[in-house]
Amino acid sequence: MTVLGAVSLPQLPPERLRDLARVADDAGLEELWLWEDCFWGSGVATAAAVLGWTGRLRVGVGLLPVPLRNVALAAMEIAALHRLFPGRATIGVGHGVQDWMAQVGAKADSPVTLLREHLAALRALLAGEEVTVDGRYVHLDKVKLDWPPRTPPPIVAGATGPRTLRLCGEAADGTILTAGTAPDDVREACRLVDEGRAAAGRTGPHQMIVYLLTATGQGAEERLAAQLRREGRDRTAGIAGDARTVADAVRRWADAGATTVVLEPTGDEPDPEGFVRFAAGQVRPLLG
Template sequence: MTVLGAVCLPQLPPERLRDLARTADAAGLDELWLWEDCFWGSGVATAAAVLGWTDRLRVGVGLLPVPLRNVALAAMEIATLHRLFPGRVNIGVGHGVQDWMEQVGARVDSPVTLLREHLIALRALLAGEQVSVDGRYVRLDAVTLDRPPATPPAVLAGATGPRSLRLCGEAADGTILTASTTPDGVREARLLVEEGRTAGGRTDPHSVTVYLLAATGPGADERLAAELRRTGDDPELGVAGDARTVAEAVQRWAEAGADTVVLQPTLDEPDPEGFVRFTAEQVRPLVT
């Protein structure tokens, strides 16, 4: 069955997050996804808060920019979340927005090399291994987590370009695709991920998560069109309408190869709590 989630955009003030999280939990939402966008707020801090405020809700962070995070620190934070809230956490890592990385002095010459080194070290640390590496960007000297998760968790990676998508297949346990991905784009990404999995000798499961821009309620068509103009995306991307219309779009992306579809509201969504209720209570029953 397709997993259905919703995004809590980082533009939502932190003091409103508890009400939204509890609304999502009570409504039965499968997953609530959070972003670590510069310079809005911490993905790990908000994830911990949401997990603590809720009882069953799964929380995804998509994604942590690896140029901002030493891999040992990332492993410590991720391990802590998994030990505190086992089975309820999905963490993704990725290149980050390069302009933002340059703003903070963290931009690297080869983002793909950094992501590869980070993924390999991160997965090994979370598996409880002692890691020593002297890479181009990642350097560790006999580092071992004292309290790794009881079971090595899946580490997801976000990607758009062909090289990064192949790397996801080779070195990550799942792939996160942006809301700029059409159903055909999901199919193409799946093929590139599989190329990477073959090259890396991977035979374990590999999930694909995709964001889907969505709007409902009064003015939905206009809000969606304005958002697509703002992002410069294909006018055919996204979906606006009632629950059945949105569910049919979710099915199209799922049939293209997405295991998890995460509905992403427009920046001007007037009712974030209503959006997660709509996703859980009206769209979820129509998605198989």
């Protein structure tokens, strides 16, 4: 069964997040996804707060930019979340937006090399191993977490280009695809991920988490079209309409290979709490 989630956009002021999280929990939403976009706010701090405010809601962060985070620190924070809230957090990592990484002095000459080294070290640290590595970017000397997760969590990474998609197949347990990834693009991403999995001899499950730009309610078509124009995307990159229209779209993305579809509101969504209720209370029941 396809997992359905919704995004809390980082444009939402942090002080409004508690009410949104509680609405999501009460409405029965499966997953609420957060972003660590520069310079809106921390993905880890907001994830911990949402997990603490709610009882059953699962929380995703898509994603933590690895140039901003030493892998030991990332492992410490991810491990803490998994020990505090077992089974309720999915923390993705990835390149980050390169302009932002340059703006803070953290841009890597080879983002793929950095992500490859980060993923390998992160997996080992979260498995409770002692890690010594002297890579191009990742340098650890006998580092071992005192409080690793009781069960090593799946490692999830974001990707767009072919090299990173293959890397996700080789070194991650799940892939996050951005909004604007049309069904045919999801199929191609799955193919590239599978190439990476085959090259690495990996046979376990692999999550495909896809954001779906979604608008509903008054002015939905206009809001969606305006955002797609601003971002240079075509109309197939999002969906606008009532619950049945959105549920049909979720099925199309799932048929293309998405295991989790995360409804992403437009940046000018007038009612974030209502959007979450819509996803959980109207769209989810139509998916079976």
